[in-house]
Each structure stands twice: as C-alpha cells, then as structure tokens.
Amino acid sequence: LDGSTTSIRQENGAPYEWNAPGQNDPALQTLSVGTHTIRAVVVDNEGATAEAVISITVNRAVPQGTFYLQNVATGNMLESEGGGAIGLYTPSTIDEKKWNFIPSSDGYVMLDNGLVGRGPIRASTGVNSPLVWVSEGYLASPYVNREWLPILVSGNIYKFECRDAVRGYIADIGGNAVNSANGDVTTAHWELIPFGDSSVKSGSNNDFNQNALINEMVMYPNPMTNTLYIELSGAKSADISIFNVDGQLIMQEKYTGGTLTINTDGKLKTGIYFVKSVSENGTVLTKKLAVY
Numbered sequence: 001l002d003g004s005t006t007s008i009r010q011e012n013g014a015p016y017e018w019n020a021p022g023q024n025d026p027a028l029q030t031l032s033v034g035t036h037t038i039r040a041v042v043v044d045n046e047g048a049t050a051e052a053v054i055s056i057t058v059n060r061a062v063p064q065g066t067f068y069l070q071n072v073a074t075g076n077m078l079e080s081e082g083g084g085a086i087g088l089y090t091p092s093t094i095d096e097k098k099w100n101f102i103p104s105s106d107g108y109v110m111l112d113n114g115l116v117g118r119g120p121i122r123a124s125t126g127v128n129s130p131l132v133w134v135s136e137g138y139l140a141s142p143y144v145n146r147e148w149l150p151i152l153v154s155g156n157i158y159k160f161e162c163r164d165a166v167r168g169y170i171a172d173i174g175g176n177a178v179n180s181a182n183g184d185v186t187t188a189h190w191e192l193i194p195f196g197d198s199s200v201k202s203g204s205n206n207d208f209n210q211n212a213l214i215n216e217m218v219m220y221p222n223p224m225t226n227t228l229y230i231e232l233s234g235a236k237s238a239d240i241s242i243f244n245v246d247g248q249l250i251m252q253e254k255y256t257g258g259t260l261t262i263n264t265d266g267k268l269k270t271g272i273y274f275v276k277s278v279s280e281n282g283t284v285l286t287k288k289l290a291v292y
Contacts, residue, residue, distance in 0.1 A: 062108075067195060074088070095113075095114040098115075102139060112139055116286050127166075131170065131177045218232075224292075226266070229259050230277075
C-alpha cells in the first residue's frame with residue numbers, strides 16, 4: 001500500500017488481510033485523507049514478474065450535528081432571516097444561527113436552519129448572488145442547488161462547495177451571504193462551532209456566552225437514527241413531545257433532570273420532526289429534529 005511518495009504497508013505472504021476483525025492495524029486506521037495505491041507484484045518460479053495496481057481514495061468524515069458557521073475573515077455568523085433571506089451578523093445563540101448538517105450522498109450535506117419553519121440553504125444560479133433558505137419540505141428531496149460539500153481547510157475550518165459546482169461556495173462578500181466562485185479565500189472559509197460550545201469568538205460588540213443560557217434545550221445527536229438525548233437547563237421537569245411535520249403526536253416522554261434518553265425503536269421514519277418541551281414553570285421550547 002503506497003501513499004503519494006512513501007510505502008505505508010507491505011505484506012510478503014498470504015493471507016493478505018488488513019484490518020480484519022480482531023486486528024489492531026494502526027497503519028490503516030490512521031490512513032491519511034487522499035488517494036493511495038495498492039500494488040500487487042507476483043513472481044513465478046522462473047523469476048518472471050507481473051504487476052497489478054488499483055487506486056483507493058480515503059475521504060474525511062462528513063461533519064454531522066448542529067453548528068454555528070462563523071466566517072474566518074469577518075467573524076460574522078450565518079443567520080436565516082424572514083422571507084427566505086440569509087444574512088450575516090455578530091455571534092449569538094439564537095436558533096436562526098444554528099445549522100443542522102443533514103447527510104445527503106457522496107459526502108454532501110444539506111444545511112438546514114435550526115429555527116422551526118425554516119429549511120435548507122439554496123444557491124442561486126449565478127455566482128455572487130444572495131443565498132436563500134427554502135421550506136423544510138425540500139429536505140425530503142435533495143437537489144444539486146441545495147447540497148453542499150464540506151471541504152476541510154484546517155482544524156474546524158471548512159469551505160462549502162455546491163454540488164452544482166458552477167454555483168460556487170458559500171461566502172461573506174461585503175457583508176452579504178452569497179455564492180462565490182472563489183473558495184480559496186478566507187471570505188469563503190467558515191469555522192464550525194458545535195452547538196453548545198462556548199468557545200466561539202466574540203463579535204465586535206457582542207459577548208457570546210453559551211454557559212449563561214437558561215431555559216435552553218439541548219438535544220443530540222441531530223440528525224439521529226434510533227437514540228436521542230435531551231438536556232434542559234432552567235427546568236427540573238418537563239413534558240417532551242415529538243411531532244411530525246403534519247402536527248401529529250408521535251412520541252411523548254417525561255424529563256426529570258439530567259439527561260433524558262429516548263429510544264425511538266423505529267417509530268421515527270426518515271424525515272423532519274419537532275421536539276417540544278413544556279416545563280413545570282410553563283416555559284415552551286421547540287426544536288427541529290432530523291432523522292435519517
């Protein structure tokens with residue numbers, strides 16, 4: 001197994017099993033992102049040789065969960081606005097600034113807004129055009145203008161290329177959220193800050209302190225498959241309800257402090273749901289949940 005310039009692993013005898021069940025194989029477990037070559041060379045009893053080569057590609061895991069997207073160049077956060085618009089503002093913890101990464105296919109994701117009633121980001125046909133959000137119903141039918149490829153720049157910094165590549169990258173150009181043709185500049189680079197992380201950088205006139213929040217509902221993972229965890233701050237008990245997009249009650253649980261574990265046992269099919277919390281003091285919180 002070869003990398004771009006060096007040999008990573010070599011075996012000279014059968015069986016040629018790498019990272020088989022029960023094996024601890026650091027050479028493969030830490031294989032770097034990129035293209036690698038598997039080369040097989042055979043020698044017969046007269047010394048003649050033959051060779052076969054195949055290439056394999058290692059992709060970085062796609063980010064999953066809910067994130068704030070903070071621009072590297074300006075420090076502004078991507079935020080949904082009324083009427084389908086998307087703006088850029090100083091950091092805060094409002095739902096309009098939360099983006100759920102919904103896996104699509106081939107490493108692409110849809111960026112679904114955290115506010116109930118607002119769906120994924122859509123790119124306009126031409127570059128340097130305003131980005132918009134569309135309704136949540138579009139999450140059920142991925143399309144090239146709503147799918148984005150997270151490309152690692154460094155650390156937690158990514159650029160997002162539209163599946164329809166001519167539509168470019170998500171960028172902050174002159175304080176406007178647009179699709180830019182150039183993904184190699186910092187205005188098109190975004191730091192992914194996991195929801196619940198208080199280490200986000202402060203804006204010019206707004207101190208961001210996640211730990212100061214009260215009456216907040218945190219649920220993870222989101223998107224989820226079979227198990228959901230919910231934590232509430234500012235409440236000792238609450239009724240937790242899960243509704244589908246048609247408003248039908250699907251599940252109901254009781255929160256009594258700490259971390260509530262909900263095993264859906266296949267009751268939630270792939271799609272979008274709403275999780276509603278009604279605490280003992282009457283506070284109502286609603287979050288959007290993606291199931292895949």
